[in-house]
Amino acid sequence: MCRTRPSSDSVDGGIDRRRRSSSDRSSHFIARVARWKSRKARSISRSPPVSGGSGRSVGTDVSSREQNRRDRPVVGPARGYRRAAGRAGEQGWCEDGGVNGGPVGRSAWTAGQVARHLRIAESTLRSWHRRYGVGPRASRPGSYRRYTAEDIARLQRMHDLIRAGMLPSDAAQTIGGPVPVERPLEELVAAARELDNARCLAVLEQAFAGWGVVPAWERLCQPALKVIDADQRTEPDCVDREHVLSWAVTAALHRVDRPPAEPGRPLVLLACVEAEQHTLPLEALAAALAQHRVAVRMLGAAVPTTTLVHAVAAARPTAVVLWAQSPATARLDAIRALGAFPVTRVTAGPGWPRGRLSGTERVATLPAAVALLLDPAG
Numbered sequence: 001m002c003r004t005r006p007s008s009d010s011v012d013g014g015i016d017r018r019r020r021s022s023s024d025r026s027s028h029f030i031a032r033v034a035r036w037k038s039r040k041a042r043s044i045s046r047s048p049p050v051s052g053g054s055g056r057s058v059g060t061d062v063s064s065r066e067q068n069r070r071d072r073p074v075v076g077p078a079r080g081y082r083r084a085a086g087r088a089g090e091q092g093w094c095e096d097g098g099v100n101g102g103p104v105g106r107s108a109w110t111a112g113q114v115a116r117h118l119r120i121a122e123s124t125l126r127s128w129h130r131r132y133g134v135g136p137r138a139s140r141p142g143s144y145r146r147y148t149a150e151d152i153a154r155l156q157r158m159h160d161l162i163r164a165g166m167l168p169s170d171a172a173q174t175i176g177g178p179v180p181v182e183r184p185l186e187e188l189v190a191a192a193r194e195l196d197n198a199r200c201l202a203v204l205e206q207a208f209a210g211w212g213v214v215p216a217w218e219r220l221c222q223p224a225l226k227v228i229d230a231d232q233r234t235e236p237d238c239v240d241r242e243h244v245l246s247w248a249v250t251a252a253l254h255r256v257d258r259p260p261a262e263p264g265r266p267l268v269l270l271a272c273v274e275a276e277q278h279t280l281p282l283e284a285l286a287a288a289l290a291q292h293r294v295a296v297r298m299l300g301a302a303v304p305t306t307t308l309v310h311a312v313a314a315a316r317p318t319a320v321v322l323w324a325q326s327p328a329t330a331r332l333d334a335i336r337a338l339g340a341f342p343v344t345r346v347t348a349g350p351g352w353p354r355g356r357l358s359g360t361e362r363v364a365t366l367p368a369a370v371a372l373l374l375d376p377a378g
């Protein structure tokens with residue numbers, strides 16, 4: 001395509017290409033070849049750094065044309081990352097999406113390139129990032145995850161330590177521990193807006209592990225859900241972001257460490273009422289209680305009243321928490337049906353009528369729910 005496009009010099013010079021003399025054409029050709037050579041030389045000088053440890057370079061592993069394509073350093077925000085392009089410039093990326101050259105200043109490499117360089121699976125690299133926070137340091141809101149030479153050197157050291165027999169968790173600590181996300185809320189919102197499940201998950205996992213479930217839910221998840229929900233006022237179709245964020249919050253909560261329940265502790269059963277899809281608050285409650293070594297049974301979304309009754313008869317919980325997000329789903333028959341069992345009935349969520357329903361407890365926040373359920377009989 002490039003070959004048939006008029007070059008900017010021919011346009012600037014006002015020369016009609018068809019009337020150009022053969023010496024004009026050959027000097028243009030020579031100039032174009034020179035430009036191509038200098039571009040190629042620049043791209044070669046941007047080869048991935050060869051770390052002291054292995055002396056290997058990514059380039060030596062590349063065989064097929066497809067691999068070559070994928071190995072090429074990504075030179076700017078991919079399609080669909082336009083919003084990030086302005087900020088990306090601060091990180092040393094070309095603001096034009098890379099069309100004029102590629103990374104300027106610091107080089108940056110994809111996870112695939114780094115994995116090939118270290119000769120490990122890409123999934124291992126991602127798992128180091130997710131579990132131990134060892135990943136690209138330059139994680140800015142809206143930025144696309146890329147590894148710098150410094151990141152690669154740390155990862156190489158981690159790899160060497162593991163090969164020498166160290167546990168990955170110890171190796172991660174030795175090389176400097178998790179890299180805290182600088183502004184987790186902005187990072188999480190940006191990742192959700194880019195529909196980047198993995199990046200949302202990484203931020204959330206770090207927050208749950210570092211702050212604990214309740215603070216991370218209140219400081220990070222609740223505000224992020226509010227922001228993403230508010231996006232729909234200006235962009236009604238962007239509920240996809242809410243789905244991605246909800247998925248990531250759920251996945252991260254499922255990954256929270258759950259020590260074995262303490263024997264003799266009351267069993268708590270959690271369920272959303274029939275037709276209720278809003279499970280996240282109960283997911284947070286389940287993880288928070290599990291961290292306190294409370295035994296939890298979670299039934300999840302849209303539990304029919306008959307199913308709830310069956311589960312209570314089978315599991316014999318001490319307390320049952322029923323979530324209703326809106327008055328449209330709040331089912332009083334579910335509360336009544338549980339009256340036949342010796343359980344503390346707890347209503348949670350803004351759907352239930354204000355004030356306490358007779359024979360039930362009402363909780364309005366996650367910390368209040370945890371406090372009540374740590375000792376439902378007390």
Ligand code: B12
Binds near residue numbers: 225229329366
């Ligand atoms: C995530 C989400 C979804 C996800 C749910 C995914 C999941 N697995 O949970 C999906 C995409 C499935 C979804 C679907 C729908 N949603 Co929705 N959703 C939300 C969103 C963004 C968060 C819900 C949530 O988790 N809230 C809990 C926290 C985050 O909310 P909060 O206000 O910060 O918390 C308050 C309390 O709830 C309490 N609290 C917080 N955490 C905890 C924890 C515990 C244990 C306790 C006791 C209390 C507590 O403290 C706070 C102060 O009151 C809300 C907007 C919002 N910010 O709440 C809309 C929202 C709840 N959804 C809404 C609607 C309308 C729907 C749909 C009907 C949309 C549709 N047309 O299909 C469907 C309903 C499906 C159904 N039948 O249930 C409306 C509800 C309006 C209403 N009052 O009826 C909201 C409020 C959006 C809006 N602005 O209009 N939704």
